[in-house]
Amino acid sequence: MLETIAWITGIIFYLGCVYLYFLLDRMVDKLGEIDDRMTNMRIELATTAVEIQRAKQLVERDTH
Numbered sequence: 001m002l003e004t005i006a007w008i009t010g011i012i013f014y015l016g017c018v019y020l021y022f023l024l025d026r027m028v029d030k031l032g033e034i035d036d037r038m039t040n041m042r043i044e045l046a047t048t049a050v051e052i053q054r055a056k057q058l059v060e061r062d063t064h
Helices: 002-064
Strands: none
Touching: none
16 A cells, blocks of 8 residues: 555656646746847847947038
8 A cells, every 4th residue: 555655646747747848848948048049139229329329420520
């Protein structure tokens, strides 16, 4: 009887660990995707900031 309970508990524990492994793996993949998107957004923001600076310089040149 106790041996059967131990086997069932072991199997449930094993399946739980496998489930957590795949769940965490998916979460890490999603975090990687989010990080890539954030990097792209940072690049776009930096590019936009440079374009704004150039536009300001052009406006200042035209007004002087």
